[in-house]
Amino acid sequence: MSGPECCSNPPVLNPSAGVGRVEKLAGLNSYLSGSPNSVALLLISDIFGYEAPNLRNLADKVAAAGYFVVVPDFFHGDPYNPENANRPVPVWLKDHGTDKGSEATKSIIEALKSKGVSTIGAAGFCWGAKVVVEVAKSRLIQAAVLLHPSFVSVDDIKGVDIPTAILGAEIDKMSPPELVKQFEQVLTAKAGVDCYAKIFPKVSHGWSVRYSNEDAEAVKAAEEAHLDLLDWFAKHLK
Numbered sequence: 001m002s003g004p005e006c007c008s009n010p011p012v013l014n015p016s017a018g019v020g021r022v023e024k025l026a027g028l029n030s031y032l033s034g035s036p037n038s039v040a041l042l043l044i045s046d047i048f049g050y051e052a053p054n055l056r057n058l059a060d061k062v063a064a065a066g067y068f069v070v071v072p073d074f075f076h077g078d079p080y081n082p083e084n085a086n087r088p089v090p091v092w093l094k095d096h097g098t099d100k101g102s103e104a105t106k107s108i109i110e111a112l113k114s115k116g117v118s119t120i121g122a123a124g125f126c127w128g129a130k131v132v133v134e135v136a137k138s139r140l141i142q143a144a145v146l147l148h149p150s151f152v153s154v155d156d157i158k159g160v161d162i163p164t165a166i167l168g169a170e171i172d173k174m175s176p177p178e179l180v181k182q183f184e185q186v187l188t189a190k191a192g193v194d195c196y197a198k199i200f201p202k203v204s205h206g207w208s209v210r211y212s213n214e215d216a217e218a219v220k221a222a223e224e225a226h227l228d229l230l231d232w233f234a235k236h237l238k
Helices: 053-064 089-095 098-114 127-137 154-158 177-188 216-236
Strands: 021-025 028-033 039-044 068-072 119-125 143-147 164-171 195-204
Touching (some): 028 053, 028 098, 039 098, 053 068, 053 216, 068 098, 098 127, 119 127, 143 216, 177 195
Parallel strands (some): 164 195
Antiparallel strands (some): 021 028, 028 068
C-alpha cells in the first residue's frame, strides 16, 4: 500500500519555518499564513507533516496571492520519522490513517465557516491528496488540487464532482502516469466538472514539496507545479 517513494527525500522539519503563525483551529495546531478573508485554502501535507519548510514556504507563496492559507497538523506532533525503525510507514499509518485526516478536515472546514469563510479550496500532497479526495466527495470544498497522490483509486475519483486538477510525476509508482490518465478520463466524463491533469517529466513522487533548494532543476519543476496550483484556484475560487 505504501512504498519507499513515500519516504524519499525527507525534509528537515522546522517549527519556526515560514512567515506565518501557528494557532489552534478545531483543536489542531495549524500553520496560518495570510489575512483571514472569505476565501481559504487548505494545504494538506504528506506524511512528514506541517513543519516541512518547503510546504510552509508554499503556504506563504499562496497567501501572497491573496488567500488565507491553513496547514493543519493532522499528526498531532507525530509526523512520520524515517529514522525510527520501529515504526515503518505501514505501522505509522495505523495511527494516522487518511480516514482520520478526512474527519479532522471536516472539523477544520466547519471552524473556518464559523469565522465567516464562504469559499474553500484544498490541495493535498501524497497522503494529503487522499484526504482531499474524501472531502471533495462530500462537496465541502469548491475546488481541489491533487499533487502526486497516494492511496487514491479510480473508485475514489468516481465520487468526485468538483473542479479537480491532478499533478503527477513521470516517475511514480504510487500514482503512475497511467493511473493519472484514468483519473482524468473519469472526471472528463462527468458533465460540467472541470478537470486538468498534467504529468511532469523527469520528476519523482513528492517532487512538489520534497525538493532540494540546491537543485535548480528540481526547484524549477516544483515552482511550475506551484504556479499550476495557483492558476487552478484562481480559476475556480471566487
